Amino acid sequence: MLLAYDSLTGNVRRLARELAGHLGAEAVDVRSHSPSREYLLLTYTFGTGQVPDSTRHFLDQHGHLLRGVVSSGSYHWGQNFARAADVIAARYAVPIVAKINKGGTAADRVRVLAWLEERSV
Numbered sequence: 001m002l003l004a005y006d007s008l009t010g011n012v013r014r015l016a017r018e019l020a021g022h023l024g025a026e027a028v029d030v031r032s033h034s035p036s037r038e039y040l041l042l043t044y045t046f047g048t049g050q051v052p053d054s055t056r057h058f059l060d061q062h063g064h065l066l067r068g069v070v071s072s073g074s075y076h077w078g079q080n081f082a083r084a085a086d087v088i089a090a091r092y093a094v095p096i097v098a099k100i101n102k103g104g105t106a107a108d109r110v111r112v113l114a115w116l117e118e119r120s121v
Contacts, residue, residue, distance in 0.1 A: 001067065001119055002039035003027040006055045008046070011103035012072050016042045019112055023120075030058035038067045040097065040116060041088065045073040049083030059088065067119070068097040070112055075101050 003025055005016035013029070019042075020027035028035070030043075031054050039062075043055045051059075059066065069092075071085030082099035089096045097115045100108045 001025065001116055002035050002037055003042060004030050004033070004035055004039040004058070004062075005042040006030045006044065006052055006058065008044050008052070012042050012044050015070075015072075015100070015104050015109070019109065019116070022109075022113060023116060025116070030054060035062050035065050038065050040068045040070065040112075041066055042070040043072075043084055043088070045071055045077070045080070045082050045084040048077060049080035049087075051084045051087050055084065055088075059092065063092050066092050066094050068095050068115065070098045070100065071096075072100045072102060072104065 003016045003020050005012050007013035016027040046052045069085050069088045071082040073082035085096045085099050098111050
């Protein structure tokens with residue numbers, strides 16, 4: 001499955017590329033690529049819980065291929081932590097694969113890899 005990412009600080013980009021490398025998959029930036037197959041979206045949460053405009057624009061065009069979402073955020077936002085995942089999952093009826101703090105932990109990577117590997121069988 002394709003990994004499509006949107007990254008502001010580089011945390012999500014690094015995570016997507018690391019996951020893709022582990023799986024032998026492709027990771028593409030939503031700001032410069034259009035998917036032609038199903039994808040997992042990895043994005044960040046902007047401000048106090050908003051979906052970034054670049055992610056929203058990408059989904060407006062390619063949401064029909066979305067199969068799951070991972071969102072990063074910062075724990076200091078409390079109930080709005082990684083809230084972009086909640087908004088996207090509700091709108092597109094896809095699972096939240098993970099909500100990660102900043103660049104994520106080893107456990108986050110294992111969870112996302114397990115989800116991706118289940119879908120490649």
